[in-house]
Amino acid sequence: DVKVTQSSRYLVKRTGEKVFLECVQDMDHENMFWYRQDPGLGLRLIYFSYDVKMKEKGDIPEGYSVSREKKERFSLILESASTNQTSMYLCASSATPSDTEAFFGQGTRLTVV
């Protein structure tokens, strides 16, 4: 059974904290993605990566950075968490950038207080 695993289901952080969201996939996929999902706004792409040590900005990269040191792991970093970053964060991976199924992790619900 293929899996994308996110390190936490729920997180509560304080404003200004540096936050790390971890994602690991076991499918040997080259492509990995970070989305956030908010009511009424849908899934919005933050960053994606097509290969190890490679990263590309998505539609809403401001306030975020990413790290991909190993093929199976893609980390999302909130440099200085703010309340408007309270959201559901979803990691995904796929065999190709857009032609094949994207597999999602279970999501991390982050609350910044």
Next chain:
Amino acid sequence: RKEVEQDPGPFNVPEGATVAFNCTYSNSASQSFFWYRQDCRKEPKLLMSVYSSGNEDGRFTAQLNRASQYISLLIRDSKLSDSATYLCAVGADGLTFGKGTHLIIQP
């Protein structure tokens, strides 16, 4: 800018009925099309891919209209378990998701 639009609903449909919803996309260069299902507080999961010739999987039928730039999903003989949010996704240099259509099947 890549745009993928869906009617957010909710669609309230009696059990056993047929329901259909569309998803329009703005990027004419789009090459791949998908429907995902997302249950409440869960991650999206692939329901079906949408091929140029259409695609049928049991009670679900997906179609692509390139000329008018939309894809559709038809659910026949709807079940209570079909209640979910249905997201369309369009691929062209990355996947862009619609905001989803919320479907409620009522007994």
